[in-house]
Amino acid sequence: MIKYSQQDISAEDIQAVVDALKGDVLTQGPLLLKFESKVAERVAARYAISTNSATSALHLSCIALGLKKGDIVWTSPISFVASANCALYCRASVDFVDIDPDTALMSVELLEIKLKHAEKIGKLPKILIPVHLAGSICNMKRISQLSKKYGFAVIEDASHAIGATYFDQPVGNCKYSDITIFSFHPVKVMTTLEGGIAVTNNKLLADKISKLRGHGITRKIDEFELERPGPWYYEQQDLGFNYRFNEIQAALGISQLSRLDDFLVKRHLLMKNYEIAFNDSPNIKFLLQPEGTYSAYHLAIVSILKASKDQHRNLFNYMRNNDIFVQLHYWPIHLHPFYRKMGFQEGDYPNSERYGVTSFSMPLYTSLELESQKKVIEILKKGIVEMNLI
């Protein structure tokens, strides 16, 4: 079976983990600090705080930005549920901005219309979470302008986009946002097993996220609110969590990060092969890359433009029956039962809903052999002929 994604673990990665296991400290040690500084350097951000998942990083980012009950967060319906759930953890409410059908990224035109309306009715968002789906980059310049005009904060959900660039600058430099988060789950571009990181240029936000990651405790004497009763003392100042990262994850992360450029080269090569193979199939479209962006190509998302719901499902099943484990990224968040119970319903975000019944992710990972990719392409070609979808 050929999966849609697969981690790439080298002998060096394994050695790095084994070495870390022999170290004095297994969690919260020197490798964690090294990993954080390497990620910060790579994405050109001042501060990086590693967490046990990107979901945790999103949660802490929301708290650090002051999100609370009564506030509103907007994100894209086409994302992993974590992009929206993080708001609900803070007892804020969630709303969505529909996607642009060509890129499947949050539409800035629809965002602007929604903001104008929200201003009139007094329901502007406190935080916007644009999602860099598949490693493609949202229109951050426009989003940043709108954030200034309407006064909301921006968290980039770059779970798919480590290594991507936007107008020749690394995603994560937070030029157009307050915080950017990345995920290192095994299906993503690089992995630390579970793991995530929040990066920012704002020291106050970085300190808050860092403290909340470890129960809201500080051990820094100059930060104590009360007089230190003895050398054992540490101080809990907020209600935080155990969202810590460990030395094993950091060791793997440092090793994987050194391979990131090779990963991206391979991903671009595979993506190009797909695009060339379906160049003359007007009904088969891979996501359009926005101007000025270099994608991390976490996913090879294909849309079958004219497909009916049934044709899409049949083609999806056809691929799986032929041992190609395609997957949909993502079924629109608002259509999950949990979100429907909050009042969302079919018809709310038509572009996202159409995307959900026309798209799926083709296999794309660094160890995918070119021969196997040829087979995948052949099967999709056969499938669209059989289903009359050319």
Ligand SMILES: *Cc1c(COP(=O)(O)O)cnc(C)c1O
């Ligand atoms: C994977 C993912 C997350 C969550 O990442 P974890 O590290 O698994 O918590 C959040 N947002 C998006 C868009 C993702 O794909």
